[in-house]
Amino acid sequence: MGIFIIIALISLCIAGGFLLAFLWSVKDGQYDDIYSPPNRILFDNDQSKPSSSSSETNQLSS
Amino acid sequence: MLIKSNSIVQNCFHCGDECSNTSIVEDEHYFCCEGCKMVYGILNKTGLCNYYLLSNNPGVTQKIQIRKDKFSFLDDNSIVEKLINFTDGKQTNCMLYLPQMHCNSCLWLLENIHRINNGIIACRVNFQNKEAFVTFDNNKTSYRSVVETFTSVGYEPHISLHSFNGNASNKHDKKSLYKLGIAGFCFANIMMMSLPEYFSISTGFTALTFRYVTLLLSLPVLFYCATDFFVLAWQGLKKGYLNIDAPIALAIAITFCRSLFEIFFKNGNGYLDSMSGIVFLMLLGRMLQQRTYRSISFDRDFTSFFPIAINVKRNTGFTPIAISEIKKDDTILVYDNEIIPADAILLKGKASIDYSFVSGESLPVQKQIGEIVYAGGKQLGEKIELLVVKDVAQSYLTSLWNKDVFKHKKTQHPYIDIISKYFTLALFILCFAAASFWLVKGEYTLMWNTITTVLIVACPCALLLAATFTNGNAVRILTRNKFYIRHPNVIEDLAKINHIVFDKTGTLTHNKKINVQWNGRLLNDTEINEVATLLAQSNHPLSKVVLSHLNINITNAINHFKNHIGFGIEGWINEKHILIGSAAFVKTESVAINNTSKLFVKIDNEIVGVFEIVNVYRTGLNNILFKLKRKFALSVISGDNDAEKNNLQNMLGFSNKVFFNMKPDEKLDFIKKLQNEKNYNVLMIGDGLNDAGALKQSNVGIAVTEGNNNFSPASDAILDASVFSKLPNFLSFTQSTKTIVYSSFVVSVLYNIIGLFFALQGTLSPMIAAILMPASSISIILLTYGMSSIMAKKYKL
Numbered sequence: 001m002g003i004f005i006i007i008a009l010i011s012l013c014i015a016g017g018f019l020l021a022f023l024w025s026v027k028d029g030q031y032d033d034i035y036s037p038p039n040r041i042l043f044d045n046d047q048s049k050p051s052s053s054s055s056e057t058n059q060l061s062s
Numbered sequence: 063m064l065i066k067s068n069s070i071v072q073n074c075f076h077c078g079d080e081c082s083n084t085s086i087v088e089d090e091h092y093f094c095c096e097g098c099k100m101v102y103g104i105l106n107k108t109g110l111c112n113y114y115l116l117s118n119n120p121g122v123t124q125k126i127q128i129r130k131d132k133f134s135f136l137d138d139n140s141i142v143e144k145l146i147n148f149t150d151g152k153q154t155n156c157m158l159y160l161p162q163m164h165c166n167s168c169l170w171l172l173e174n175i176h177r178i179n180n181g182i183i184a185c186r187v188n189f190q191n192k193e194a195f196v197t198f199d200n201n202k203t204s205y206r207s208v209v210e211t212f213t214s215v216g217y218e219p220h221i222s223l224h225s226f227n228g229n230a231s232n233k234h235d236k237k238s239l240y241k242l243g244i245a246g247f248c249f250a251n252i253m254m255m256s257l258p259e260y261f262s263i264s265t266g267f268t269a270l271t272f273r274y275v276t277l278l279l280s281l282p283v284l285f286y287c288a289t290d291f292f293v294l295a296w297q298g299l300k301k302g303y304l305n306i307d308a309p310i311a312l313a314i315a316i317t318f319c320r321s322l323f324e325i326f327f328k329n330g331n332g333y334l335d336s337m338s339g340i341v342f343l344m345l346l347g348r349m350l351q352q353r354t355y356r357s358i359s360f361d362r363d364f365t366s367f368f369p370i371a372i373n374v375k376r377n378t379g380f381t382p383i384a385i386s387e388i389k390k391d392d393t394i395l396v397y398d399n400e401i402i403p404a405d406a407i408l409l410k411g412k413a414s415i416d417y418s419f420v421s422g423e424s425l426p427v428q429k430q431i432g433e434i435v436y437a438g439g440k441q442l443g444e445k446i447e448l449l450v451v452k453d454v455a456q457s458y459l460t461s462l463w464n465k466d467v468f469k470h471k472k473t474q475h476p477y478i479d480i481i482s483k484y485f486t487l488a489l490f491i492l493c494f495a496a497a498s499f500w501l502v503k504g505e506y507t508l509m510w511n512t513i514t515t516v517l518i519v520a521c522p523c524a525l526l527l528a529a530t531f532t533n534g535n536a537v538r539i540l541t542r543n544k545f546y547i548r549h550p551n552v553i554e555d556l557a558k559i560n561h562i563v564f565d566k567t568g569t570l571t572h573n574k575k576i577n578v579q580w581n582g583r584l585l586n587d588t589e590i591n592e593v594a595t596l597l598a599q600s601n602h603p604l605s606k607v608v609l610s611h612l613n614i615n616i617t618n619a620i621n622h623f624k625n626h627i628g629f630g631i632e633g634w635i636n637e638k639h640i641l642i643g644s645a646a647f648v649k650t651e652s653v654a655i656n657n658t659s660k661l662f663v664k665i666d667n668e669i670v671g672v673f674e675i676v677n678v679y680r681t682g683l684n685n686i687l688f689k690l691k692r693k694f695a696l697s698v699i700s701g702d703n704d705a706e707k708n709n710l711q712n713m714l715g716f717s718n719k720v721f722f723n724m725k726p727d728e729k730l731d732f733i734k735k736l737q738n739e740k741n742y743n744v745l746m747i748g749d750g751l752n753d754a755g756a757l758k759q760s761n762v763g764i765a766v767t768e769g770n771n772n773f774s775p776a777s778d779a780i781l782d783a784s785v786f787s788k789l790p791n792f793l794s795f796t797q798s799t800k801t802i803v804y805s806s807f808v809v810s811v812l813y814n815i816i817g818l819f820f821a822l823q824g825t826l827s828p829m830i831a832a833i834l835m836p837a838s839s840i841s842i843i844l845l846t847y848g849m850s851s852i853m854a855k856k857y858k859l
Contacts, residue, residue: 005267015251
């Protein structure tokens with residue numbers, strides 16, 4: 001029956017690893033905003049710049 | 063009749079609004095206003111047109127233009143210091159609240175904002191909180207120009223000195239997630255470790271090891287996860303009030319002690335699995351209930367409504383100064399569409415002040431030089447100079463907040479607490495009776511057995527779960543329908559409502575839509591033009607409303623124009639004598655109702671007709687009121703004049719009352735009277751600051767808002783104006799939740815009876831407890847979830 005103890009303890013350790021991973025992800029702020037990251041990843045990085053760097057458009061619309 | 067209809071309807075490429083004309087075009091795209099076109103221009107120039115590809119018409123309308131130096135107060139370092147998070151002199155971190163953020167395009171544009179202003183190093187968006195974390199280079203740009211960059215593309219940051227309290231709730235959220243995670247882990251593993259025990263397959267050393275591991279796992283559950291229950295129960299007891307947490311804390315404590323006793327002295331396994339199960343499910347329910355809507359603020363008071371700074375005259379001219387620094391006898395400058403921060407006297411300029419938010423009057427009020435203007439009014443038109451006569455804190459509007467209602471928070475007595483009180487009492491009696499029965503029989507072990515197991519089994523957790531899950535799910539369903547509830551307990555209060563009080567302006571009527579009706583003979587085009595010519599001479603708000611309704615170019619010249627203040631205007635156009643004004647002014651013999659919302663027109667001694675300015679009621683209002691008046695007593699209290707009296711009375715039916723010209727404190731007293739004298743549970747529905755007192759005093763206060771970015775007074779719930787017609791459904795739905803809670807209560811009582819049947823005999827085995835407790839909890843959760851979803855379908859939510 002000793003094998004039971006070993007198996008149970010191993011499984012406990014694995015589950016504990018997942019618990020730590022979960023706590024880490026919460027601490028890291030992964031649940032703070034669940035909308036932006038999945039959408040951010042879908043944005044293309046193609047930076048088509050017609051009249052690029054001289055962008056001094058800080059005037060207000062009025 | 064008078065409106066020319068446009069045959070082609072084009073929607074604005076930027077914001078999707080209908081374009082009133084098709085003259086504003088760029089790159090074959092139509093725009094509704096110059097503002098939208100300008101945003102498009104900026105984005106096009108910087109190669110950010112991807113913005114328009116990610117979603118259709120993602121923009122926010124730019125019809126209300128923003129004054130050029132609106133943010134000049136941000137040049138003042140002492141103000142900026144309070145707004146930024148961190149700076150090292152070279153780089154600055156700040157957080158901007160951008161309420162306009164609503165879609166993928168917004169997210170994309172805001173994170174690419176550095177392409178418009180190259181001083182911005184990075185911008186990271188938290189979409190759920192509608193916040194942008196901006197890092198910028200101090201040498202290349204300033205806080206002001208960062209704010210102006212966001213404004214230039216249509217995301218005007220909401221700048222307020224005390225809007226940054228998001229961190230506290232964030233920490234709380236994280237803590238409850240930790241607790242939930244740990245409780246879940248321990249619960250699952252304790253269950254697994256207890257399996258051999260249930261089927262009595264392990265013996266000796268194995269069983270012993272499992273037992274101690276179980277005990278170890280239960281420690282964090284008791285000492286970390288369950289702390290809230292003990293704290294809340296103790297707080298309740300200190301106030302002499304037995305809340306629902308008390309029996310739960312007791313059950314947890316007794317289960318643990320009993321399990322210790324079994325493990326160490328009786329060679330048993332105890333009920334640790336049940337204990338951690340209760341804690342886990344309970345935390346889950348609480349979590350669901352406490353999920354707050356961080357992007358919606360329910361607690362706004364007048365200060366978040368006021369601007370953060372205002373131009374004050376100093377020796378050298380006008381300089382922006384923080385609102386709190388304004389003193390009596392300062393001269394301040396208020397621009398178009400700005401809020402007047404303190405009671406003041408008009409010194410210079412034409413004041414046309416919109417008090418709709420403060421008093422409920424639907425039309426702007428004109429003020430002459432030397433007259434007093436009150437805080438909270440919004441200036442429309444040119445800039446005005448004012449002399450402050452009262453400090454901000456002592457102004458008429460702010461003094462309303464010093465009333466007692468705002469100092470006391472409503473004490474919640476949800477029915478669940480009342481049930482739990484009797485429940486706990488009954489439980490103790492039962493427990494005591496069973497114990498004395500065994501005592502008389504002389505069975506001491508059985509007596510202790512009974513006491514502990516009865517308390518464990520009959521723990522009212524299923525009862526609490528029923529309420530938390532039902533209300534939590536109801537809040538979720540209502541949120542999906544744009545009805546935002548501050549706290550799940552509000553659902554229980556809503557279910558008890560039997561009297562509804564409405565505000566008129568902005569609640570029953572559209573906020574900004576005013577309709578002009580022409581009653582009289584048909585005017586030909588020349589006549590219309592002549593009338594418009596005369597109207598154009600006047601600055602009276604009524605004339606402006608009618609003129610903008612007529613929407614024509616004036617081609618006539620006017621002679622001998624005369625303005626009779628308070629009565630009307632007259633003049634000679636094309637050799638015709640035209641008078642426009644009140645009934646008394648044109649000396650009409652027709653209906654002599656003194657009505658401020660009518661403009662009579664008299665051409666050459668003939669009264670040709672009257673312009674009636676009528677509020678536009680929300681669509682289907684008649685139908686809504688018809689449904690509501692069958693179930694509830696209704697009242698309307700309005701700060702406006704009684705022009706709509708007959709109309710409203712017809713809709714409400716004659717048993718219900720309509721009141722006009724109500725001041726904010728009169729509204730509050732009216733609610734108080736209904737509650738005290740007639741014992742009504744009052745639901746107040748309003749929108750403006752003038753309703754703030756009444757909203758607070760009522761049992762449930764709902765603020766109606768056109769889009770949840772707008773300011774709304776402090777309330778228990780916020781209703782998006784677009785779903786106003788669903789109000790009867792919302793109310794029926796909340797009432798049905800009460801039935802759901804009661805029926806699941808019956809189910810949980812059934813489970814308890816089964817459990818008690820074993821417990822009272824003193825023969826409850828850990829196995830039965832382990833099956834019974836989670837089974838009852840889970841079936842309650844499924845039942846409440848299912849039933850509330852069915853109810854939502856029934857009421858088409």
